[in-house]
C-alpha cells in the first residue's frame with residue numbers, strides 16, 4: 001500500500017489524482033490533502049478519503065473547516081501546515097499539484113524528509129530547478145514527472161542511453177490562439193483565453209498555454225529534469241495533442257509517447273511506476289483522429305516562448321523573474337485588470353530591467369521574487 005499526500009487536492013490535477021485513488025483503493029491511500037479556498041470540496045474529500053491530515057493555506061478557511069468536520073483528520077494551516085502535510089510519517093509520495101511557485105517550499109521540505117515527488121508544479125523547477133534537483137540527488141528521492149510532455153520524455157527515455165540524446169521534441173498544442181496575428185490578439189477576451197482546445201485545466205496554466213508561456217516553462221522544466229542544454233530542446237506545435245513529446249537520439253531514431261489528451265495517464269504512471277495498471281480510459285483511435293500535423297511556433301507573435309528560452313540561456317536569477325512576473329501578470333489578466341498582450345510585454349519589460357545574480361538558495365529565490373513583485377510595471 002502506497003500513502004500519498006496531495007498538495008492542491010481541490011484543483012484539476014488534485015481531483016484527477018483522487019479519481020485514480022478511488023479506482024485503486026487496494027493499492028494507494030491518501031494520508032494528507034491540502035487546499036486554499038475551496039473548503040466545501042475539502043470537506044467532501046475528507047469525508048470520502050479520511051486522511052490523517054488536511055492542510056489549508058488560508059487560516060480563516062482552516063478554522064471554518066475544523067468546525068465542520070468530526071473524526072480523525074487533523075486540520076493544520078499556513079505554509080507550516082503544508083509542510084507538515086507532505087513530511088508526515090507514513091507519506092511515501094507527495095503529489096505537487098499546487099499552482100505557482102508557492103509550491104517550491106513544501107516541495108523542498110518534502111525532499112528533505114526523503115519523500116518521493118510526483119511533480120506537476122512546473123513553476124517549482126523554473127524558480128528552483130538547481131536547488132530541487134541537487135536536493136533530490138542528495139536525499140536519494142525520485143522526482144516522477146506528471147506534466148504530460150515530461151512524462152512522455154521520461155517514457156521515451158526508458159531503456160535507452162540517456163547520454164545519447166540529440167534533442168527532445170517538446171510538443172505544444174498552440175493554444176486557443178494558434179495562427180492569430182498580433183493585431184488579432186489585441187482584442188481577445190478572457191473567456192477566449194480560457195478556452196483551451198484540448199485540455200481542461202486550472203486557470204493559470206490555461207492562460208499560460210494561450211500565451212505559449214506554458215511551453216517556455218516546460219522547456220526550463222525539461223532542462224532540469226533531463227539535464228539538457230537549451231539547444232537540445234525544440235518546440236513543435238502539434239495541434240492534436242496526441243504525441244505528448246519525443247526524444248531524438250544520436251542515431252537519429254525518434255521515440256515518442258502517444259495517447260489521448262488525458263492527465264490521468266501520466267498521473268497514474270507517476271504514482272505506480274514501473275507498473276502500468278489497467279484503467280477505464282478510452283483507447284486511442286488513430287482512425288478517428290485521422291491526421292497528426294506539425295508546425296513551427298511563432299515566437300515573434302507569442303513572445304513569452306522566446307523570453308523563456310532567453311531566461312533559460314541567461315540562467316542565474318532570470319528564470320525566477322520570468323516566472324514571478326508571469327504569475328503576477330496572469331493574476332491581473334484573470335482579474336480583468338490587463339489585456340492579453342500585456343502579459344508578454346510586462347514580462348519582457350522587467351526582464352530588460354533585471355541584472356541577473358546568483359540565486360540558488362531558497363532565501364535568494366524568495367528575494368528575487370520579492371524584487372520582481374516590487375518592480376513589475378502595469379501598463380497605463
Ligand SMILES: NC(=O)C1=CN([C@@H]2O[C@H](COP(=O)(O)OP(=O)(O)OC[C@H]3O[C@@H](n4cnc5c(N)ncnc54)[C@H](OP(=O)(O)O)[C@@H]3O)[C@@H](O)[C@H]2O)C=CC1
Pocket residue numbers: 007008009010011012013014034035036037038039057096097098099100102120121122123146147148199200201202203204205263
Ligand atoms: N491541470 C493540468 O492538466 C496540468 C497542470 N500542471 C501543473 O500542475 C499545477 C496545478 O495545476 P492545476 O491543477 O491545473 O491548478 P488548479 O488551479 O486547478 O489547482 C490549484 C490547486 O492549488 C491550490 N492552491 C492555489 N493557491 C494556493 C496557495 N496559495 N496555497 C495553497 N494551495 C493553493 C488550490 O486550492 P483551492 O482550489 O482550494 O484554492 C488548488 O487545489 C500547476 O503548476 C500546473 O502548471 C501540469 C500539467 C497539466
Ligand SMILES: CC(=O)[C@@H](O)[C@H](O)COP(=O)(O)O
Pocket residue numbers: 147148149171172173174175199205208209210214215263
Ligand atoms: C496537460 C499538460 O501537460 C499541459 O501542460 C498541456 O501541455 C498544455 O497544453 P499546451 O501544449 O497548449 O501548452
Ligand SMILES: [Mn+2]
Pocket residue numbers: 147148149218
Ligand atoms: Mn504540459
